[in-house]
Amino acid sequence: MTAEIDIRNVSKRFGSLTVLEDLSLKIPAHEFVVFLGPSGCGKSTLLRMIAGLESIDIGEIFINGEPIGHLPPGQRGVAMVFQSYALYPHMTVRQNMAFGLQNISVSSKVIAERVANAARMLEIGHLLDRKPGQLSGGQRQRVAIGRAVVKEPNAFLFDEPLSNLDAALRARTRVELAQLHQRLKSTMIFVTHDQMEAMTLADRIVVMNNKKIEQIGSPMDIYDRPATRFVAGFVGTPQMNFLNVTALATEPSGVRVECGALAVVAPFDAAAVGRATMLGIRAESVSVVRDGEGDIGATIDVLERLGDRSLVHARLADGQSVVANEAGQTRLKVGERIGLRFAGDKAHLFDADGVAFHVREAVS
């Protein structure tokens, strides 16, 4: 009831438009994988190719070692939950869930059993005789998941299934999906453009951009050691600060990076010297100190109070903007002069092609 999915050198074109370029990816059984990326990056197309809804132009996809490119969607042993849910409007919830099983001639006794089980698990037992039109958005979404669950598929495919829910419901459903995965232990592939969903749900995240995979890794890996400038900027809120590098030099204690008046010294990968053009650092690694202290002086442009913390948008003397983290109860005011302290060992360097250089991990 679970599948290892192996995507080998897959490309996809619509006419003259290339959507996926020579893409390979191995998803081990039981894993919860999230395809994360901006719209148009090809993540949904890749999902639909696994499902069989798009043909594979070049390359092949294997499920449990078997090539599936020639199989129709229904025979690949996968189930999909659509963004719009795609429930059959004229069928009751029960009929919606049973339809796929009837089509492969499962006995009605087994169907009834599986529907009952899934309904109990998803708490939609009282809705079974209603039609989709009579359900709320959250209920429809559960039915859509239920319709996938009864098929006991090798893999679940989710195509942005949470994007039509309101914020509170989305958070709750996220937790429930995680629980569902723990219970069923099936392979799950989840497509989203929301990094929060990716971070909370995934065993592994596949960050995609512009027809290609940018990085594959665990959520914290992606967050702490982004492989490219795109990943660094796409994952994390607020967006990572980027400053132009003006000078690089090797020192005994590490690499000295200068961005105008700012200088940061940290044990960066020495390969960065001579190549890095951009310094990146997250807001939580920049702290606000009194004017005259810290690594550089700045003026507060905007103060965003989020309650548990505040984001300080500060402008440096050379005009570049930096966002720093500050306590929720801060007394700072807009226009005030402050100092900023950079935690250099949390910074990243990127070369002109966007490739990242990190601080060397402490040898233990």
Added chain:
Amino acid sequence: MSSNRRRTGPNGSDWRNALFIAPYLFFFLTLLVFPLFWGIWLSFHKADTFSSGAFVGFNNYVRLFNDHVFLQSIWNTFYFVFLTVPALAIIGLTLALALNSSSRLATVLRSLYFSSSVLSVTIVTLIWRIVFVPQFGLLSTIYGWFGAEAPAVLADPDLAMIGIALTTIWWCIGLPMMLFLAALQQIPGDIYEAAALDNAGWWRTLISITLPSIRRTFVLVLIIQIVLQFQLFGQSWLLTRGGPNNLTKPIVLYIYDIAFRRWDVGLGAAASEVLFALILVAAMTQYLISRRQEER
């Protein structure tokens, strides 16, 4: 969408998919496309009911345009279209403006005005014949109240076509009204709220908001009605038989006479091609004029 070189995906192009449209296509080709070209072929032949005889070139067309009855029928048809189409559009619009409300009265009147449209031409002409007929006709009864004598509308050379036009307007008014009502319902309500805030009065709202918003529908109504009324047949045939003196004989009735009563099939086919061309030209002209105006 998909260009499947290697495999047939779900969106794959497959000639077997055409089986879904094959049944319709069979009837479309045999009963519409083939007769269309067969008709053109016939119009160049001296044909009867069962066969096309000798090729006669443009002879049928020459005969047609030398037949003063045919020329009269073209004139009659244009006269009829001129009498009915503007009236249908204007009355239909007026009705729609008056009845665009959810009140009980408006609902009842809407069904009333549309109800005549569901009757067949036979019933409609029967009803109106009894209106126009002398002696116990409705018209002569009303004239009788004032001590006057009603004209014999359908026998009067000047009035017969007007009588047919009146009958047609009574019969066909439902469709334009419905089209205009549908268009009026499409106008977003907040435009009217904005106009009210801009101090636009009833007349100004009508002229500068309502009418411009339904301009496309107006053109649509005109085109539909021109095409429909060009095909006038039943009312003339049943009310006047085309008389008096062929003055109410439209092109379609001429075709019917020639092809199905005199069995001069080739000439009838030629006449129907002329009608086809006229309808196309009229509809296209109307369409192009409206397009030009919209672009300005």
Added chain:
Amino acid sequence: MSDVSPSPALRRGLGDHIILAAVLVLSVAMVAPVLWVIGLSLKDNAELMANPNSVFHPPYIIDNYIAIIGTSAVFRWIVNSLIVSVGLTFGTLVLASLAGYGFARLEFPGRQVLFVIVLFGLAVPEQAVLVARHQIFSILQFHNTYQGIILPGLSNAFGVFLMTQYFRAIPKELDEAALLDNASRFKIFWKVLLPLTLPAQATLGIFTFLGSWNDYFWPLISATRKEMYTLTVGMASVQSNFAQSEGVGFLMAQAVFAGLPIFIVYLFFQKYIVTAVSGAAVR
């Protein structure tokens, strides 16, 4: 016609009242001819001949209607009309649904071109093909048969156009969900999409039925034997007896009787007909 677009308070002005009054007056002209016919149908012929104004006062009799039952061919014609209209409506729904699904959802070589050609078919008036069609049916000996009256209507492109538009409006995800549910092409059409097109089926069905019931020209030239007349043709044939042997009252009673079925249909399906007409208009 559900809600009015603007809030009524905003735009009910004097102008509206004047127009409404005019429309009310005009509605008398809509109703009067029909009432007149009904009035005549309830009068004795001899009494009418003596004094046309007798319509305005009793006695009213139903003898003319009773006479229909024994003597008139109207019943036969109604049955013919029913066979023709139901047959054509059923056929049109089947053909248009299949073709609409095909054009909207399936890929096959030449699809675009075919659809454009079918759209051109919408612009061909019946008269342009009538003469040739009649000759073809003569050769096939289809005249004076039910199929002879029904078949030409099956070539009408309107239904295909309407159904194609409707199928296109159904989200594609439903097809995809069904594909993943192992449903075959035909099953997706039959079980998933077709039930969703019921409103369009109703619209098309009503249009086709009304159009076929009221069609005059083709049945007139194809059904030349009295027992194959449709109601429309049959009623036209008795009009020539007007004011002669059978009498005005009897003729009017037949007219009312002949108009009754379609009028009852209208009253029953009024809501659907109205939404059908305006729905098709918006398209």
